Amino acid sequence: MKSLIERIAAYTALIFLGVMGIAPFLYMFLLSTKRRIDIVVQVPPQLTFNWETFLRNYDEVLFRLGMASFIFNSAVVVGAATLIALILGVPAAYGFSRLRFRGNSGLANWILSLRFMPPIAVAVPLFLMMREIGLQNTYMGLILPYVSFSLPLVIWILIGFFDEIPRELDDAAMIDGCSRYSVIRHIMLPMVRPGLVTAALFSAIFIWNEFLVALYVIDAHSRQTISLGAATLVSAQRPIDWNIAAGVGVVTVVPILIFSMFIQRYIVRGLTAGAIK
Amino acid sequence: MPQTTQTTKAAGLSLRARSPLEILASNAMLFLPSILCLVAFAIYPLFYSARLSLTRLESAAGTPVWVGFQNYRDLMSDPQFWNAAMNSLLFVSATVSLQVLIGVGLALFFNLNLRFSWLVRSILILPMLITPLVVGVMWRALLNPEWGLINWLIEGVGLTAPNWLGSVRMGIVTLIMVEVWQWTPFVFVVVFARLQALPTDFYEAAEIDGASRYKIFRYLTLPLLMPAIAFAAVFRAVDSFRSFDLVYGLTYGGPARATTTLSFFAFQHGFQFQNYGYAAATSYVMLLILVVGTTLMFRYVNLRPEHLR
Numbered sequence: 001m002k003s004l005i006e007r008i009a010a011y012t013a014l015i016f017l018g019v020m021g022i023a024p025f026l027y028m029f030l031l032s033t034k035r036r037i038d039i040v041v042q043v044p045p046q047l048t049f050n051w052e053t054f055l056r057n058y059d060e061v062l063f064r065l066g067m068a069s070f071i072f073n074s075a076v077v078v079g080a081a082t083l084i085a086l087i088l089g090v091p092a093a094y095g096f097s098r099l100r101f102r103g104n105s106g107l108a109n110w111i112l113s114l115r116f117m118p119p120i121a122v123a124v125p126l127f128l129m130m131r132e133i134g135l136q137n138t139y140m141g142l143i144l145p146y147v148s149f150s151l152p153l154v155i156w157i158l159i160g161f162f163d164e165i166p167r168e169l170d171d172a173a174m175i176d177g178c179s180r181y182s183v184i185r186h187i188m189l190p191m192v193r194p195g196l197v198t199a200a201l202f203s204a205i206f207i208w209n210e211f212l213v214a215l216y217v218i219d220a221h222s223r224q225t226i227s228l229g230a231a232t233l234v235s236a237q238r239p240i241d242w243n244i245a246a247g248v249g250v251v252t253v254v255p256i257l258i259f260s261m262f263i264q265r266y267i268v269r270g271l272t273a274g275a276i277k
Numbered sequence: 278m279p280q281t282t283q284t285t286k287a288a289g290l291s292l293r294a295r296s297p298l299e300i301l302a303s304n305a306m307l308f309l310p311s312i313l314c315l316v317a318f319a320i321y322p323l324f325y326s327a328r329l330s331l332t333r334l335e336s337a338a339g340t341p342v343w344v345g346f347q348n349y350r351d352l353m354s355d356p357q358f359w360n361a362a363m364n365s366l367l368f369v370s371a372t373v374s375l376q377v378l379i380g381v382g383l384a385l386f387f388n389l390n391l392r393f394s395w396l397v398r399s400i401l402i403l404p405m406l407i408t409p410l411v412v413g414v415m416w417r418a419l420l421n422p423e424w425g426l427i428n429w430l431i432e433g434v435g436l437t438a439p440n441w442l443g444s445v446r447m448g449i450v451t452l453i454m455v456e457v458w459q460w461t462p463f464v465f466v467v468v469f470a471r472l473q474a475l476p477t478d479f480y481e482a483a484e485i486d487g488a489s490r491y492k493i494f495r496y497l498t499l500p501l502l503m504p505a506i507a508f509a510a511v512f513r514a515v516d517s518f519r520s521f522d523l524v525y526g527l528t529y530g531g532p533a534r535a536t537t538t539l540s541f542f543a544f545q546h547g548f549q550f551q552n553y554g555y556a557a558a559t560s561y562v563m564l565l566i567l568v569v570g571t572t573l574m575f576r577y578v579n580l581r582p583e584h585l586r
Contacts, residue, residue, distance in 0.1 A: 010389060014397055017383070020458075021400040027426055028415045043424045088310045095307035107308065114319050116571055118519035120543045121560035124553050125325035126318070131337065148318035151311055180303050209408035211522070215548060227408050231525065234414045242418060249414050253407040260406050264399055267406070271463060272470045 025253070031246035032057055039242050061247035066221065070229035071255070074208055076139055077225055081146035082203045085154045086196060088147065093158030094184055098170060108159075115152040119212050127216035137220040145213050150203035157202060157270055161195025162188065198270040201263055205256060226252055323564075330557035341554065348558035358559070360534055361542035364449060365518060368538055372456045373514050377506060379457065380464025384472050384502075385494075387465070398469075401462040409459065413526020416455045417442065448528055448535040456523055460516075464509040471505035472498070511574045515567065539563055 030045050033054045039045065062068040096108050126145050127136075135141035165188065173183050189196075211227035218224055224232070230252045234245045260267060330348055332341035352358045383401075387394050404412065419427050420441040428438040441451045475498070483493050521540040524530055530537035530545065537545070539559065547556030 010386075010391055013386065014391055014394060018397040018400050021397070021403060021462075023426075024415045024419055024458075025403065027419060031418055040424050044426055044429050088314055091307040092311040095304065099304055099307075101304070107312075111311070111315065113571070114315060116515045116519070116567060117319065117323070118540060118543075118560060118563050118567065120519070120521065120540050120547065120556070121326050121564055122319065122322035124547050124556060125322035125329065128337065129322065129325070144314075145318050148314050151315060155311065180307065205406055209410075209522075211408075211410065212544070227410060230408070230414075231410055234410075235525070235529065242421075245414055246418060249411040252411050256406050257403060260403065261399075264402070267402055268466055268470060271405075272467050 025257075028246045028249050031242055032061075032244075032250045034243050036241050036243050057243050057247050058251075060244055061251055065229075065233060065244070065248070066224070067226070067229060067248060067251045069222065070224050070226045071251070073139070073223060074226040077142045077146065078204050078207045080139070081143045081150065081207050082200050084143065084147045085150045085203050086200060089151055089154035089158060089199065090189070090192075090196075091181075091184060092151075093155045094162050094180075094188060096155070096159050097162035098167065111152050112156055113152075114148075115156065119149070119210070123212050123216050126213055130217050135217075137218055137223050139223070141217045142214060142225065145217075146207045146210065149210070149213075150206055153206065154199040154203055157199040158192065158195050161192050161198070165191050194266065194269070197263065198266045201259075201266055202270045204259075208256060326557045326560060329554055330561050332554045334553040336551055337553075344554070348554050349562075351555065352558055352562065357534065357537070358542065361537050361539045364535070364537060365539040367449060368453060368456070369514055369518050371453045372460070372517050373510055375453070375457045376461045376464045376513055377510050379461045380509065381468055381502070381506060383461070383465040384468040385498075387469055388472050402466065404459045405463050409520060409523035410526040412455060412459050413523050413528075416451075416458075416527060420451065442528060443532060445533050445535040448532055452524065452528060452536045455527060456517060459523070460513055463513065464506070467509040468502055468505050471502055475501055507574075511571070514574070515571065518567065518570075519563070 027045075030047070031039055033049060034042070034045055034057075035053050092111070096104065122145075130136050130141040130145075135144070169187060169191075170183050173187055174180075178186070209227055211225070211231045214225050214228040215231065218228060230248050233248050234240055329341065331343065331345060333344050333347070334341040387398060419425050422428060422438075422440065422443065427441075431438040439447050441447055479497055479501075480493065483497055488497075519540055521538065521544045524536055524538055524541040525544070528536040530541050540563065543556050543559040543563065546552040546559060
């Protein structure tokens with residue numbers, strides 16, 4: 001980085017990359033604030049903002065098309081499934097990190113390999129199962145499969161965090177008479193909090209974005225989750241009003257984008273779980 | 278004394294020694310809830326799917342008719358299955374190699390630690406957080422032949438824009454481009470984290486020895502980055518193979534099935550055509566490919582912490 005030319009080239013490249021990353025989002029937002037006719041007539045769309053059009057479009061997206069209630073459904077399903085996955089996953093991850101037993105790595109492999117399972121291979125059976133036990137069109141019918149989908153991810157991320165806590169700490173507590181459970185509750189949980197946040201975040205994003213299982217299990221409009229709602233509203237199969245389609249897209253991604261701003265450092269940590277070792 | 282007992286109780290302490298059996302039971306209880314959940318909602322559906330793949334079932338309310346391996350035989354002679362398989366092969370190999378090339382390049386570039394590069398890094402993380410479905414919709418707008426921004430830019434500099442989503446030849450290319458846009462940051466983030474964690478003393482030694490920049494990269498940086506690159510590549514290969522959302526949002530398999538990948542093929546038979554047995558058979562062929570593929574890849578890549586290998 002000596003010469004001026006090199007610096008200019010480097011910063012130009014940096015700006016180009018930033019634009020490449022953000023422009024599609026901004027373009028989608030801009031389209032969502034236009035009238036249908038403007039999208040076709042103004043090329044490229046003018047950088048003007050009209051409150052009235054904006055409110056009309058989003059009123060249609062959120063209330064007439066029902067995206068607001070889909071957000072609510074997703075919040076319930078994501079919250080419950082993530083919480084259950086953490087409650088189940090924490091002890092298991094702790095066990096994999098601490099216990100030495102025969103079959104330890106076999107069992108861990110088995111769980112982690114489910115991370116690679118194609119959802120399409122289980123979607124139809126899950127649908128038939130949920131129909132049999134009467135959970136079609138219920139939150140529970142989505143929460144149960146989503147817990148099992150995000151468990152491998154949660155366990156995988158948490159093993160890495162538990163591995164960083166020195167074992168001497170548990171040994172000391174156990175010598176003092178703590179059971180495994182109180183070690184986890186009183187000593188590990190406070191220390192592994194960044195791990196919990198990371199695991200919860202990745203589980204939540206995954207579930208928020210999932211729509212294949214929802215497509216089968218949910219056919220009542222009132223129970224649709226956000227991604228399922230978006231999928232039915234903007235499918236590439238049929239013609240759409242682009243201002244409304246863009247609004248649906250914005251509503252689907254904005255909660256995640258806002259969420260992600262607060263947790264940047266955890267994102268990198270979660271993505272690279274296992275890669276650094 | 279009662280005071281002390283109470284406080285120890287509150288902290289979850291018990292001073293009684295535990296028998297080996299009790300310890301075994303409490304250790305097993307750590308795993309049991311997770312295992313039960315996975316067996317019920319992942320393993321059992323997989324077996325269910327296997328059984329389904331040996332039957333014909335054409336509506337959810339119907340009863341499955343046992344047909345043996347007929348679905349698999351039909352698949353092998355179905356030209357559309359082979360078309361989907363070829364599309365998947367092209368899609369996975371092209372996206373993974375492009376993502377690795379560009380991702381490693383980006384990691385090296387960001388390793389210059391330019392001012393404001395943290396900001397661009399956080400921007401580049403965004404695409405992979407959002408659902409591929411919306412990514413597809415977003416790019417359908419950007420690439421719209423009549424009013425899309427990209428065609429406007431291309432025509433603005435006097436070139437003719439390709440028929441991104443409308444032609445059989447371009448369809449799969451566009452699909453690959455958009456997947457690369459969304460997921461290259463994953464490779465970048467993984468490789469970059471590794472790059473930043475490399476010990477600097479190697480580099481000092483190499484510089485003192487007078488190694489050229491190229492040689493430092495080729496013989497020092499690259500081998501040290503290899504585990505991270507391989508990790509990212511395996512993840513991308515598996516995920517692009519098994520996911521179908523981008524196809525759903527961007528092209529819906531068209532034009533003329535040019536972008537129908539195996540997972541989308543399975544989705545169409547399982548959902549649109551309600552051909553459950555056939556869809557299950559397709560997903561089992563995919564599972565077979567995944568098992569063979571990941572087993573081969575894991576020979577070269579270690580994903581797990583050392584004590585679990």
